C-alpha cells in the first residue's frame with residue numbers, strides 16, 4: 576500500500592487517536608503503578624508539557640509535509656492533532672493549578688504575573704482557546720475567511736510555548752534548543768519565499 580493510500584485509509588484516524596492517547600494512558604498507568612519517580616507531580620507536569628509542545632509542532636508540520644510529499648491527505652490530521660495539543664496543554668495547566676496551587680485562584684494569578692515563563696505559558700493557553708472553540712466544521716463554515724486569519728494565531732502560540740520552555744530551563748538548553756530550532760524551521764516555512772522554493776522542489780499533489 577502506498578503512503579498516500581495509507582493516509583487516506585479508514586484506519587488512519589483511529590490509529591492516530593490511539594497514538595495521541597498513549598502518552599496519557601502511560602502516565603495514568605505510571606501514577607497507579609507508582610513508577611513516576613520521586614516526584615510524580617513534577618513528572619506529570621513535564622510530560623504533559625512536552626507532549627503538548629510535540630503535538631503543536633506535529634500539527635504545524637502537516638502543511639509542509641503536504642507540500643513536499645505532494646500528498647494532500649496529510650492535512651486530514653491537522654485538526655485532530657491541534658485538538659490533542661490543546662488537550663495536553665489543559666492537562667498540563669490543570670496539574671499546575673490543582674497540585675501546585677491547590678485551586679487557589681489568587682496564588683495562581685500571582686504566579687502568572689510574577690513568573691515570566693508562567694506568563695508566556697498562560698498566554699499560549701489563552702490563545703489556544705479560541706482556536707479549539709472554532710475547530711468544528713460549522714465554525715469553519717460560519718467564519719469563512721476570518722477562520723484562516725484567526726487560526727494564524729497558532730504561529731504566535733508556538734513561539735510563546737517555545738519561549739516558555741527556554742525561559743524555565745536553568746542549565747541544559749539542548750532539549751529546549753532542539754524544539755526551538757524545529758519550531759523556527761516550521762514557522763519559516765510559512766514565509767512566502769520559502770513556500771515558493773518548497774513548492775518548486777515538491778512532487779505534484781495526489
Ligand code: HEM
Pocket residue numbers: 620621622623624625627628631664667668671693695696697698699700732736739740743
Ligand atoms: C501551549 C502551552 C504550553 C506548552 C506547550 C507548555 C510546554 C511546557 C514544556 C515543554 C515544559 C518543560 C517540560 C520539561 O522540562 O521536560 C513545561 C514546563 C512547565 N510548564 Fe508549561 N506549557 C504550556 C503552558 C503552561 C501553562 C498554561 C502553565 C501554567 C500556568 C505551565 C506551567 C508549567 C510549569 C509549572 C512547568 C515546570 C517548570 C519547572 O520545571 O520548574 N505551562 N511546559
